[in-house]
Structure formats: structure tokens, C-alpha cells
Amino acid sequence: MAELVQRYLDEILAEHADVADGMLADYIPELTRVDTAKCGLALELTDGYVYESGDAATEFTIQSISKPFTYALALDGIGRDAVDTKIGVEPSGEPFNEISVDDQTKTPKNPMINAGAIAAVSLIPASSPQDRFAQILDFYSACAGRRLEVDEGVYASEKASNSRNRAIAYMLQSFGVLDDDPDEVLDVYVRQCAIRVTSADLAGMASTLARGGVNPTSGRRAISPAAVQRTLSVMMTCGMYDSTGDWVTSVGMPAKSGVGGGILAVLPGQLGIGVYSPLLDANGNSVRGVRVCRSLSAELGLHFLSVTRESRSTIRATRDVAPRIRVYELHGDLLFAGAEQALRTVENDSAAVDVAILEVSRVDDINDIARGMLAGMRQSLNESGKEGFLVDPDRRVMPTGSRSAGAVVYATVEEAIEAARAYRDVQTGSANWVG
Numbered sequence: 001m002a003e004l005v006q007r008y009l010d011e012i013l014a015e016h017a018d019v020a021d022g023m024l025a026d027y028i029p030e031l032t033r034v035d036t037a038k039c040g041l042a043l044e045l046t047d048g049y050v051y052e053s054g055d056a057a058t059e060f061t062i063q064s065i066s067k068p069f070t071y072a073l074a075l076d077g078i079g080r081d082a083v084d085t086k087i088g089v090e091p092s093g094e095p096f097n098e099i100s101v102d103d104q105t106k107t108p109k110n111p112m113i114n115a116g117a118i119a120a121v122s123l124i125p126a127s128s129p130q131d132r133f134a135q136i137l138d139f140y141s142a143c144a145g146r147r148l149e150v151d152e153g154v155y156a157s158e159k160a161s162n163s164r165n166r167a168i169a170y171m172l173q174s175f176g177v178l179d180d181d182p183d184e185v186l187d188v189y190v191r192q193c194a195i196r197v198t199s200a201d202l203a204g205m206a207s208t209l210a211r212g213g214v215n216p217t218s219g220r221r222a223i224s225p226a227a228v229q230r231t232l233s234v235m236m237t238c239g240m241y242d243s244t245g246d247w248v249t250s251v252g253m254p255a256k257s258g259v260g261g262g263i264l265a266v267l268p269g270q271l272g273i274g275v276y277s278p279l280l281d282a283n284g285n286s287v288r289g290v291r292v293c294r295s296l297s298a299e300l301g302l303h304f305l306s307v308t309r310e311s312r313s314t315i316r317a318t319r320d321v322a323p324r325i326r327v328y329e330l331h332g333d334l335l336f337a338g339a340e341q342a343l344r345t346v347e348n349d350s351a352a353v354d355v356a357i358l359e360v361s362r363v364d365d366i367n368d369i370a371r372g373m374l375a376g377m378r379q380s381l382n383e384s385g386k387e388g389f390l391v392d393p394d395r396r397v398m399p400t401g402s403r404s405a406g407a408v409v410y411a412t413v414e415e416a417i418e419a420a421r422a423y424r425d426v427q428t429g430s431a432n433w434v435g
């Protein structure tokens with residue numbers, strides 16, 4: 001059943017296979033030594049299940065996607081009020097590397113532009129720059145769920161061509177934002193930007209934010225819920241720089257891009273996304289990455305403002321009504337993540353179950369993608385010699401029509417059980433066998 005979702009992701013990536021617009025970030029020379037054809041996508045559910053498509057294992061540098069994580073570390077390190085005295089939370093309306101501070105407060109406008117990100121580094125309590133970087137690397141690794149490393153080539157390349165960020169760091173010192181040595185702070189910032197990740201790592205980091213700060217694979221808390229909330233808020237308003245308005249309306253997930261070609265997006269409570277494609281638009285966002293995210297949001301129904309009441313607690317109960325026949329009672333509002341969870345549960349049970357009956361009469365609301373997934377369940381089950389039925393008394397959840405094509409729908413659980421018994425008996429060649 002997971003292959004149903006896998007197919008959706010592969011198709012979305014294939015839709016954008018020909019996109020070749022955009023430019024590499026040549027102000028960091030080492031970033032031009034990449035294969036521009038690479039394109040990776042990973043999606044991690046908040047229970048830690050990962051889907052990967054395309055070049056999801058290709059490594060690239062995290063660049064600005066580091067910014068929300070260092071900001072979160074600063075929030076947990078010294079508290080929100082102390083951070084707020086040094087970094088604002090307003091969109092800047094300027095390029096990410098603008099040499100500017102807020103007119104009134106004389107502090108960086110937000111932590112997603114370079115000025116705010118450099119300030120955030122300086123706020124992490126540490127005994128030395130080495131200690132500060134070690135904390136950052138440990139923290140990103142805990143969020144990604146594996147040990148991350150620095151790309152020394154990219155680090156050296158940015159370090160050697162870093163006049164603009166030096167100007168920003170010294171400006172911040174002159175305004176009293178940086179208490180530590182600007183060159184030392186900047187060195188940590190450049191190292192954090194050069195940390196290597198894959199799309200799958202980004203999906204894990206995003207999923208950690210989606211789960212309120214707990215890494216889904218390790219089950220360990222990496223960030224406090226309050227820091228996650230604040231960080232996601234700033235990602236929402238400032239994460240995609242001057243394309244933020246377009247991003248929020250067309251994709252609708254807190255996100256962060258990096259000039260390495262990565263994009264990380266979070267659907268709180270549900271999933272995290274990592275995308276990679278190196279060619280960038282004028283704002284420094286991956287051209288193909290943005291298009292893939294638009295399609296994902298539209299086709300899987302991921303816009304955060306369309307998230308309804310109960311997106312996680314989908315399976316209310318399961319009942320074994322006869323040998324190898326199980327009824328799954330679904331409830332609440334069924335969106336992509338809920339349908340994915342239901343289908344994966346059915347798949348995980350398949351060693352013990354021949355016929356899965358999904359009782360959907362208590363589902364309040366369902367979107368098109370979830371409807372298509374439930375309808376597609378039967379075909380996936382059939383391919384492995386199993387069967388799946390739906391119970392939808394007034395066909396409110398699965399109306400007759402193309403989106404429900406392939407689904408076998410009964411009006412009552414009893415009717416579905418009867419059909420399940422008949423199916424099982426034919427399969428086992430034991431029509432007289434009493435189940």
C-alpha cells in the first residue's frame with residue numbers, strides 16, 4: 001500500500017523532470033560544482049515512516065535551512081525574551097544578504113535573513129566557538145536522526161568569498177547586537193551553512209518540527225514545543241524571503257530554502273518534506289523545489305489552512321470479526337496523512353489479515369487525495385492476493401464517481417463481512433468451512 005503513496009511522489013517528481021530554469025549560487029564558487037540535473041524528494045510522517053523519490057540520498061549543503069534550527073537552539077538556550085532583544089520577527093522585504101537592521105530597533109529584522117542568522121549564532125551559550133559549533137552540529141544531527149558532517153570544500157569556498165557577511169557581522173557589532181568577536185561568530189555561521197544533508201535528512205528535520213520537537217525515529221526531544229512554535233511562525237512569514245506571500249498562498253506550509261538547492265517544509269502534526277534541486281530563482285529558492293512543493297501541496301491536499309479537526313487519530317478501533325477478516329473503524333477528518341496511516345496499518349497487518357474492511361461511516365470529512373487512496377487500497381490488496389472493502393452507508397465519504405473508482409462499497413458492516421467470508425472461502429477453497 002505504501003507503493004500507492006510512493007507512486008504519487010514519483011509522479012509529482014516526474015511532472016517536473018524537465019525544469020531546467022534557474023542559476024547556481026556562484027557567489028560561493030564551490031556551489032557551482034554540482035550536477036544540476038539532480039532532484040530529490042523525501043517525505044517523513046510524524047511516526048517516522050519515510051518515503052523517498054529520485055535523488056533523495058544526494059548530499060548538498062544545508063545553507064540557509066540551518067537558520068531556523070540555530071534560532072530554535074538560541075530560543076531554548078537563553079529564552080524567547082532575551083532572543084527578542086537581539087532579533088526581530090518581521091518580514092524584511094529585502095534580499096537575504098541585505099546589509100541592514102530595523103530602522104527603529106537597530107536589530108536584524110528576522111532570523112531567516114543572514115543578519116538575523118549570524119546574530120542567532122552568537123546567542124547560543126557556549127564556552128568557545130568550537131563548543132558553539134559542536135552544539136549546533138549535535139542539534140542538527142539529533143533532528144535529522146543521523147550524524148551530519150561539514151563539507152570542508154564548501155566551507156573554505158564561502159569563507160574565502162565572504163565580504164558581504166563580514167560587513168553584516170561588523171555592522172551588527174557596531175549596533176551592539178553581537179557581543180562576541182564578529183569573525184569568530186561568522187566562522188561558526190559559515191560552518192553551519194556547510195553542513196551536508198540529503199533530502200531525507202531534511203524530511204527528518206522537518207518531521208521533528210512537525211512533531212513539536214521530538215525526532216520521530218529516535219523518539220527523543222530535541223527542541224521545546226515553545227521554540228518549535230516560534231520557529232515555525234517565523235518560517236511561515238519569512239522563510240522563503242520575498243516569495244513568502246506566493247509560497248504561503250500556493251503551498252501553505254512553514255518552510256525554509258537554502259542556496260545549496262534544498263527546501264524544507266513542515267505540515268505541523270502530520271509530516272515533514274525535504275526537496276533538493278540546485279538551480280535557484282532570483283530570491284535564492286530552488287526553482288524546481290518550489291514547483292515540486294506546489295504540486296505536493298495541491299495534489300496531496302497539504303495546505304496548512306485546509307487542515308481540519310482530527311488529522312491523526314484516524315483509526316478509532318479494529319475488530320477481528322472472523323478468522324483473517326478485520327474491521328477498521330475510521331473517524332474524524334480524513335486527509336493525506338490520515339489516509340496514509342490507515343493504509344499503512346492495513347499493510348502492516350497483512351500477514352494476519354486476508355480481508356480488510358474499512359468502516360468509514362464515522363468519517364466527518366474527507367478530501368480528494370484521501371478518497372483516491374482509500375479507493376486504491378483494494379487494487380494494492382488484490383495484487384498480493386487479498387481483498388479490501390469499504391462500509392459507507394449513504395456513500396457520503398465515497399460517492400459514486402471517478403475518485404471512488406475501484407472501491408467496493410457496502411451499506412453495512414454485516415454485508416461487508418458476508419462478502420469477506422465468501423471471498424476468503426473461495427481463496428481457501430473451503431466453502432463449507434465455518435469461520
Ligand code: DON
Nearest residue numbers: 063064096193257258259284
Ligand atoms: O550566508 C550565505 O549567504 C549562505 N551561506 C546562505 C544563504 C542562503 O542559503 C540563502 N537562502 N536561500
